[in-house]
Amino acid sequence: MAATSPPWGWVPGALARAVGVGMFLALTAFLLGPLLTLLLWAFAGTWLFPHPLPEFSLRWWAFVLGNADVGKAIRMSLLSAPTATLLSALVCIPASYAFARLEFPGRRFLLLSFLSANAFPKIGLYVSIATLFYRLNLMDTFLGVVLIQLVNTLLFMIWIPTGTFRGINRNLEEAARDAGAGPLRTFFSITLPIALPGLIVAALFAFIAAFDEAQGTLIVGTPNHVTMPVLMYGLVLSYPQPVGAVFSVLLSFPSLLLLIAAQRYLRAGYLAAGYSL
Amino acid sequence: MARLSLLHLTKRFGPHAAVHDLTLDVRDGELMCLLGPSGCGKTTTLRMIGGFTSPDAGDIRIDDHSVLALPPERRPTAMVFQRYNLWPHMTVEGNIAFGLRVRRLPRGEIESRVREALALVGLPGAGRKYPHQLSGGEQQRVAVARALVLQPQILLLDEPFSNLDARLRVHMREEVKQLQRQVGITTVFVTHDQEEALTIADRIAVMKDGVLQQVDTPEALYAHPRTVFVADFIGTMNMLHARADPSTRTLHVGPWRLAVPADRVPGGDVTVAVRPEDLVQDPHGAPVRVRRVINLGHYLQVVLDSREAGTLRMFAGKDAALSEGMETRVAIGRALVFSGSEVLEVGGPMRPPVASPLERP
Numbered sequence: 001m002a003a004t005s006p007p008w009g010w011v012p013g014a015l016a017r018a019v020g021v022g023m024f025l026a027l028t029a030f031l032l033g034p035l036l037t038l039l040l041w042a043f044a045g046t047w048l049f050p051h052p053l054p055e056f057s058l059r060w061w062a063f064v065l066g067n068a069d070v071g072k073a074i075r076m077s078l079l080s081a082p083t084a085t086l087l088s089a090l091v092c093i094p095a096s097y098a099f100a101r102l103e104f105p106g107r108r109f110l111l112l113s114f115l116s117a118n119a120f121p122k123i124g125l126y127v128s129i130a131t132l133f134y135r136l137n138l139m140d141t142f143l144g145v146v147l148i149q150l151v152n153t154l155l156f157m158i159w160i161p162t163g164t165f166r167g168i169n170r171n172l173e174e175a176a177r178d179a180g181a182g183p184l185r186t187f188f189s190i191t192l193p194i195a196l197p198g199l200i201v202a203a204l205f206a207f208i209a210a211f212d213e214a215q216g217t218l219i220v221g222t223p224n225h226v227t228m229p230v231l232m233y234g235l236v237l238s239y240p241q242p243v244g245a246v247f248s249v250l251l252s253f254p255s256l257l258l259l260i261a262a263q264r265y266l267r268a269g270y271l272a273a274g275y276s277l
Numbered sequence: 278m279a280r281l282s283l284l285h286l287t288k289r290f291g292p293h294a295a296v297h298d299l300t301l302d303v304r305d306g307e308l309m310c311l312l313g314p315s316g317c318g319k320t321t322t323l324r325m326i327g328g329f330t331s332p333d334a335g336d337i338r339i340d341d342h343s344v345l346a347l348p349p350e351r352r353p354t355a356m357v358f359q360r361y362n363l364w365p366h367m368t369v370e371g372n373i374a375f376g377l378r379v380r381r382l383p384r385g386e387i388e389s390r391v392r393e394a395l396a397l398v399g400l401p402g403a404g405r406k407y408p409h410q411l412s413g414g415e416q417q418r419v420a421v422a423r424a425l426v427l428q429p430q431i432l433l434l435d436e437p438f439s440n441l442d443a444r445l446r447v448h449m450r451e452e453v454k455q456l457q458r459q460v461g462i463t464t465v466f467v468t469h470d471q472e473e474a475l476t477i478a479d480r481i482a483v484m485k486d487g488v489l490q491q492v493d494t495p496e497a498l499y500a501h502p503r504t505v506f507v508a509d510f511i512g513t514m515n516m517l518h519a520r521a522d523p524s525t526r527t528l529h530v531g532p533w534r535l536a537v538p539a540d541r542v543p544g545g546d547v548t549v550a551v552r553p554e555d556l557v558q559d560p561h562g563a564p565v566r567v568r569r570v571i572n573l574g575h576y577l578q579v580v581l582d583s584r585e586a587g588t589l590r591m592f593a594g595k596d597a598a599l600s601e602g603m604e605t606r607v608a609i610g611r612a613l614v615f616s617g618s619e620v621l622e623v624g625g626p627m628r629p630p631v632a633s634p635l636e637r638p
Binding site for chain 1: 327328329348349350351354355356358360361362364365366375376379380423424427
């Protein structure tokens with residue numbers, strides 16, 4: 001950062017560099033500040049003004065993890081989010097392949113339509129879905145929760161794989177057909193392995209979206225199928241701040257682990273490839 | 278060993294006919310080049326043979342059996358593309374062995390055939406490498422090995438070397454030619470480079486705008502082109518406008534005059550094509566000015582300006598006494614006369630008419 005010179009060349013060098021460094025530190029503080037505060041709160045016993053640091057204690061962790069409801073919610077989250085992601089992958093990846101390789105009437109419209117779930121305030125969508133679920137007896141069921149979470153994953157599971165498949169040159173697949181492989185064999189032996197990094201990125205985003213889903217699950221999953229985010233909304237208002245902080249850290253955990261595990265796939269090319277029609 | 282027949286092949290993309298009524302026979306063991314400018318339909322034709330595109334009309338027969346109903350994986354053809362041939366997630370061995378594994382051959386046989394294929398293309402130790410570790414030329418060689426290991430009846434090559442640098446291109450096409458001779462496989466080779474086609478083909482099919490112009494050996498195409506397009510496309514050619522004078526049975530080609538047989542006098546406007554090597558310095562020829570002399574080592578390429586005929590190109594021996602700016606006289610030794618769909622070959626020398634009886638002939 002210090003090696004590149006700022007664009008405002010007319011300012012004397014040292015001053016310009018100092019301003020650059022200052023801006024960088026400010027941005028870092030802006031981004032990391034809240035996270036740092038969160039961590040401090042999570043490990044705080046009590047934190048009263050005017051002390052700059054709290055007294056450290058793990059008693060809120062014991063409180064949260066000892067709560068029976070929390071245990072159930074963790075279990076529900078860890079069951080529903082991977083299921084939703086897997087189901088989404090099963091449906092969306094073949095669909096993405098079709099979007100990428102076939103020209104059919106309404107293709108663009110259909111592709112854009114997957115944006116629609118994200119274009120409107122979700123609460124309206126969820127209320128309509130809830131009405132439907134009542135009819136179908138899906139309210140307060142595991143399947144209902146999975147389906148709601150699935151809605152959140154569609155955008156990532158369609159757009160990123162479509163871009164990924166588009167980026168695989170047709171010659172590679174044609175060469176496999178030429179060598180004697182049928183369409184299915186070609187897909188599993190050639191297309192899928194090459195597309196895998198992009199698909200992993202899509203699955204990562206989808207999982208995070210499903211895991212963090214709260215609004216819809218609140219409507220559909222209460223009272224017996226409560227996930228962690230939903231529980232957190234309830235707890236946060238009734239208990240001191242450290243409880244919310246502990247919960248936030250707990251919620252970040254799976255996503256963080258997955259991000260670290262998949263970070264070698266998070267190359268700029270794969271993310272960019274997901275956003276072309 | 279197989280014969281390939283294309284019968285009245287037509288392919289349309291929207292209103293535009295990429296290939297129009299193409300009929301072509303490729304003989305057993307022959308290396309046939311499909312040659313033409315971009316958009317002439319040669320790659321579309323190749324893809325139809327391979328099964329990647331289906332024709333709108335016509336038939337494709339291999340040894341008199343129609344293969345039109347067969348998908349690519351069941352056709353006895355193997356294709357080498359211009360790029361993106363090798364699968365990046367497999368080793369060279371994996372790439373070559375893939376087709377054999379699909380056919381469920383025993384492992385021992387797969388191993389020995391892969392080894393043979395690599396030896397055939399001159400890459401015996403490359404088995405464990407990944408494609409990205411190989412150079413462009415090596416990758417294309419592996420692609421050829423992969424195609425041949427399946428022992429196809431027809432080998433298809435879609436401009437496989439146009440992505441390589443010039444020297445490598447020359448080397449690789451010699452290798453492919455040699456390989457093709459050695460294995461004796463019927464081959465269709467698509468290219469836009471006429472020099473490439475002239476060098477390696479047994480016969481060349483020249484295409485333009487989806488229509489077949491002429492099919493012939495390289496020598497025949499060069500010496501006896503049957504359309505203006507072929508004459509201009511193959512090698513270098515001087516194209517001149519001419520007018521026939523039926524009363525005197527002569528052709529007026531710029532400053533030159535040529536007598537034509539009575540029954541072959543072309544009507545109206547004609548195009549006369551003259552090879553650069555058929556323009557010769559002649560003391561009784563037409564006056565021209567030398568604009569540029571390009572010394573190519575073993576011969577000279579001379580750009581001439583003629584007042585009536587425009588710019589001409591002439592090949593001269595390396596010892597010819599020609600320099601830029603000088604005036605000289607040239608005659609036409611041999612020319613091809615195109616009028617309508619007729620071609621007339623005339624031998625020279627064609628000289629300008631004698632001005633008066635007093636000038637020596």
